Amino acid sequence: MAGPDLALARLHQASKSYGKVRALDGVDLKLRGGELLALLGPNGAGKTTAIGLFLGLLRADGGTVELFGQDPQDIAARRHIGVMLQDAQLPATLRVGELIRLASSYYPAPRSVQESADLAGVADLLKRPYGKLSGGQQRRVQFALALCGRPKLLFLDEPTVGMDIEARGKLWAAIRHLVAEGNGVVLTTHYLEEAEALADRVCVMAKGRIISEGSVDALRARVAMKRVRCHTQLPEDIIRAWPGVVEIAHEGDRLCISTEHAEDVVRRLLALDADLRGLEVRAAGLAEAFTELTRDDSVAALQEAA
Numbered sequence: 180m181a182g183p184d185l186a187l188a189r190l191h192q193a194s195k196s197y198g199k200v201r202a203l204d205g206v207d208l209k210l211r212g213g214e215l216l217a218l219l220g221p222n223g224a225g226k227t228t229a230i231g232l233f234l235g236l237l238r239a240d241g242g243t244v245e246l247f248g249q250d251p252q253d254i255a256a257r258r259h260i261g262v263m264l265q266d267a268q269l270p271a272t273l274r275v276g277e278l279i280r281l282a283s284s285y286y287p288a289p290r291s292v293q294e295s296a297d298l299a300g301v302a303d304l305l306k307r308p309y310g311k312l313s314g315g316q317q318r319r320v321q322f323a324l325a326l327c328g329r330p331k332l333l334f335l336d337e338p339t340v341g342m343d344i345e346a347r348g349k350l351w352a353a354i355r356h357l358v359a360e361g362n363g364v365v366l367t368t369h370y371l372e373e374a375e376a377l378a379d380r381v382c383v384m385a386k387g388r389i390i391s392e393g394s395v396d397a398l399r400a401r402v403a404m405k406r407v408r409c410h411t412q413l414p415e416d417i418i419r420a421w422p423g424v425v426e427i428a429h430e431g432d433r434l435c436i437s438t439e440h441a442e443d444v445v446r447r448l449l450a451l452d453a454d455l456r457g458l459e460v461r462a463a464g465l466a467e468a469f470t471e472l473t474r475d476d477s478v479a480a481l482q483e484a485a
């Protein structure tokens with residue numbers, strides 16, 4: 180079993196192709212206890228394939244895959260993981276409590292049904308048949324099944340799809356609790372605010388490669404784009420023609436200027452508009468960083484440089 184400093188899960192130069200499609204192309208990835216890693220990337224980037232390798236559902240064509248230092252197809256390693264995949268098929272007639280009891284029985288030291296239900300926020304649904312639940316409720320039950328075995332490592336594939344804001348907030352709190360207890364979590368998501376809210380590290384994938392890895396702040400810092408907002412009487416056409424102005428949008432009665440040269444833009448605004456009000460300059464959010472990183476040309480440049 181892995182010690183505290185060893186990786187819970189690791190991909191080393193892992194590759195996987197489906198026929199001519201290279202779904203993963205030499206990927207390195209490592210996760211430690213007490214860490215949440217968010218895997219981001221556009222559709223088809225290779226996120227699900229990477230998780231499939233960790234879970235032993237797929238075999239790598241090249242490179243190595245380790246779960247607790249063992250082969251993921253080894254049952255001893257798999258006893259310590261919990262999984263919430265996108266397309267869970269569960270028997271509709273079983274009650275939630277029965278499902279949790281059944282899933283717990285596969286693990287050596289499971290949580291009690293009540294503890295699992297409380298953590299996942301489904302304690303009030305224990306007597307309800309699974310098939311009669313709403314989509315968001317079913318997702319919460321799937322989360323209870325993922326954590327009932329007291330896993331050291333959780334794989335959550337787009338866990339909050341279909342959840343309302345309150346349910347999402349509760350799931351985030353439960354995930355934070357599990358990470359604070361020292362467990363590792365690998366999360367894939369298309370909700371950038373989810374990665375921003377939860378992740379210690381963010382890994383951006385595109386076309387089977389990792390194109391960026393680091394903290395959310397480090398990822399943002401890689402993107403030079405800034406947003407300059409203000410109330411101004413200056414005509415939009417004039418601002419648009421300034422060097423470095425990429426985009427102009429209206430937000431209510433404010434103008435929002437996207438630029439890589441925020442200082443130049445601010446200098447011009449102040450020089451030309453004595454009545455300028457409400458000036459604000461902000462770094463790009465994760466959404467902008469993500470868009471910029473996964474633009475086709477930037478992916479190509481990174482791949483050439485690698």
Ligand SMILES: Nc1ncnc2c1ncn2[C@@H]1O[C@H](COP(=O)(O)OP(=O)(O)OP(=O)(O)O)[C@@H](O)[C@H]1O
Nearest residue numbers: 197200201202220221222223224225226227228229
């Ligand atoms: N069973 C399969 N047979 C053939 N091609 C596949 C198979 N599974 C995945 N692929 C291809 O491999 C590539 C990576 O797919 P993968 O599902 O890992 O991406 P993803 O990042 O999880 O995408 P999404 O965000 O849409 O879930 C895609 O081009 C996909 O079409």
